[in-house]
Amino acid sequence: MQRRDYIKLLLSGIGSLLFKIPLKALQLNRPIHSKHFGTFYWGVATAAYQIEGSHDVDGKGLSIWDTFSNKSGNIKDKNNGNTACNFYYTYKEDIEILKNLNFKDFRFSLSWSRIFPHDNSKVNQKGIDFYHRIIDTCLEKNINPWITLYHWDLPQYIQEKGGWANREVLNYFEEFAHTTSKTYGDKVSKWMVLNEPAAFTTFGYLTGIHAPGKISLNSYFASVHHAVLAQSLGGKILRENVKNSFIGTTFSCSPVEPASQKAKNIRAARRLDVAVNRMFIEPSLGMGYPSNDFRLLESLNKYIKEGDEAKMPFEFDFIGLQHYFRIIAKYSLARPFIWATDMDPKKRGVETTAMNWEVHPESMYHIIKYFSKYPIKQIIISESGAAFEDSITNGSINDIRRIKFFDETLQQVLRAKNEGINVSGYFVWTFMDNFEWAEGYRPRFGIVHNDFNTQKRTVKDSGYWFKEFLSSEI
Numbered sequence: 021m022q023r024r025d026y027i028k029l030l031l032s033g034i035g036s037l038l039f040k041i042p043l044k045a046l047q048l049n050r051p052i053h054s055k056h057f058g059t060f061y062w063g064v065a066t067a068a069y070q071i072e073g074s075h076d077v078d079g080k081g082l083s084i085w086d087t088f089s090n091k092s093g094n095i096k097d098k099n100n101g102n103t104a105c106n107f108y109y110t111y112k113e114d115i116e117i118l119k120n121l122n123f124k125d126f127r128f129s130l131s132w133s134r135i136f137p138h139d140n141s142k143v144n145q146k147g148i149d150f151y152h153r154i155i156d157t158c159l160e161k162n163i164n165p166w167i168t169l170y171h172w173d174l175p176q177y178i179q180e181k182g183g184w185a186n187r188e189v190l191n192y193f194e195e196f197a198h199t200t201s202k203t204y205g206d207k208v209s210k211w212m213v214l215n216e217p218a219a220f221t222t223f224g225y226l227t228g229i230h231a232p233g234k235i236s237l238n239s240y241f242a243s244v245h246h247a248v249l250a251q252s253l254g255g256k257i258l259r260e261n262v263k264n265s266f267i268g269t270t271f272s273c274s275p276v277e278p279a280s281q282k283a284k285n286i287r288a289a290r291r292l293d294v295a296v297n298r299m300f301i302e303p304s305l306g307m308g309y310p311s312n313d314f315r316l317l318e319s320l321n322k323y324i325k326e327g328d329e330a331k332m333p334f335e336f337d338f339i340g341l342q343h344y345f346r347i348i349a350k351y352s353l354a355r356p357f358i359w360a361t362d363m364d365p366k367k368r369g370v371e372t373t374a375m376n377w378e379v380h381p382e383s384m385y386h387i388i389k390y391f392s393k394y395p396i397k398q399i400i401i402s403e404s405g406a407a408f409e410d411s412i413t414n415g416s417i418n419d420i421r422r423i424k425f426f427d428e429t430l431q432q433v434l435r436a437k438n439e440g441i442n443v444s445g446y447f448v449w450t451f452m453d454n455f456e457w458a459e460g461y462r463p464r465f466g467i468v469h470n471d472f473n474t475q476k477r478t479v480k481d482s483g484y485w486f487k488e489f490l491s492s493e494i
């Protein structure tokens with residue numbers, strides 16, 4: 021071990037005392053290795069708007085994120101995704117990097133407004149070709165491409181009609197899913213329908229901190245119901261058009277614990293659990309909306325049409341879990357309707373990431389266990405990672421906290437798997453530092469560093485850690 025690493029480890033040891041992490045847990049040279057997981061998907065996950073850039077190139081139309089991020093005040097430091105990681109031009113080199121790190125699976129999303137720039141009657145061939153190039157590069161390099169149909173960048177012309185709050189979005193989505201699955205379905209068998217519907221409906225239509233920046237309870241509930249319908253509709257279309265299909269959809273999820281055993285905190289935790297974890301999966305399993313545990317969900321009834329109950333379920337091959345932090349729930353008068361808040365981790369004195377999210381690897385085990393009570397065929401961790409401040413020293417990035425995070429999180433995945441839960445894959449969030457939505461470019465989640473001025477990529481030590489971890493996969 022180099023002296024520099026030793027000092028860092030020592031410092032994180034001091035951190036462990038501060039944050040009450042047992043020192044034992046800091047031994048990073050434990051022999052955890054991908055071979056302990058058996059046959060498993062090991063990948064990196066990305067999203068179109070966060071990496072591609074080229075927002076107006078080759079006929080691409082505007083998405084809600086182009087509009088939102090270019091409006092002053094919406095994104096930290098006045099950042100936008102116009103250039104992002106320039107992946108539109110660097111995809112070949114980037115895929116080569118991930119291959120060199122021994123990953124076998126690459127998850128990316130399709131930019132809807134590259135493919136249907138103006139309305140759904142005319143396809144933009146150059147947009148279609150771009151994803152063919154990515155897919156072909158993956159296949160040439162023996163990397164499995166995994167497509168996410170929708171990762172938050174709705175075309176602006178659909179938003180003009182109300183976006184996810186207008187049921188018409190389903191007609192557009194149907195056409196988009198149909199065209200793309202027909203086009204790429206012979207080459208790509210692994211698909212995910214939606215990325216984190218709870219996040220894009222809540223932040224986009226209720227709190228307004230993400231595109232399209234709406235703040236309305238009605239729009240929120242309408243968007244929730246339409247996203248639930250899109251989830252199963254997308255699944256059915258993919259099943260029709262994709263060869264040897266392996267179809268999933270993803271959920272953001274967090275174990276929710278009450279701050280105390282007081283009845284009002286327990287009830288607050290139950291409501292948050294519904295909104296965060298249950299609202300999208302239960303209708304997809306034919307269980308309907310969990311309104312019994314959160315009466316406000318009855319507001320959805322206004323948007324449910326005859327026959328919708330039968331349209332909501334779909335038998336997914338896998339469910340993608342995207343877990344980042346646990347929630348300690350407390351009753352709060354300051355949060356109308358849900359009357360619950362997540363206690364600030366800083367005030368709880370726990371270790372946090374650059375997003376102010378608690379570092380709590382055991383939560384990964386708890387959330388997998390929580391979802392395993394549902395009748396789902398397979399669980400894949402479709403995103404997991406942490407943003408920490410990185411610095412380049414003599415050309416290298418010794419991101420020991422991120423390494424520790426992955427090491428400990430993966431042990432929790434293995435713990436669940438060893439108990440017999442069918443967890444079959446893990447995707448790192450994320451491949452390279454990218455545009456982190458309203459937070460701009462400051463939080464760095466990548467295992468590859470990106471210099472946003474020069475677009476120079478530098479593999480972080482966490483990237484090399486994965487290379488070693490995955491060394492038996494090649």
Ligand code: IFM
Nearest residue numbers: 067070216342403449456
């Ligand atoms: O960057 C996001 C991603 O787009 C969706 N899941 C959470 C990540 C970190 O915030």
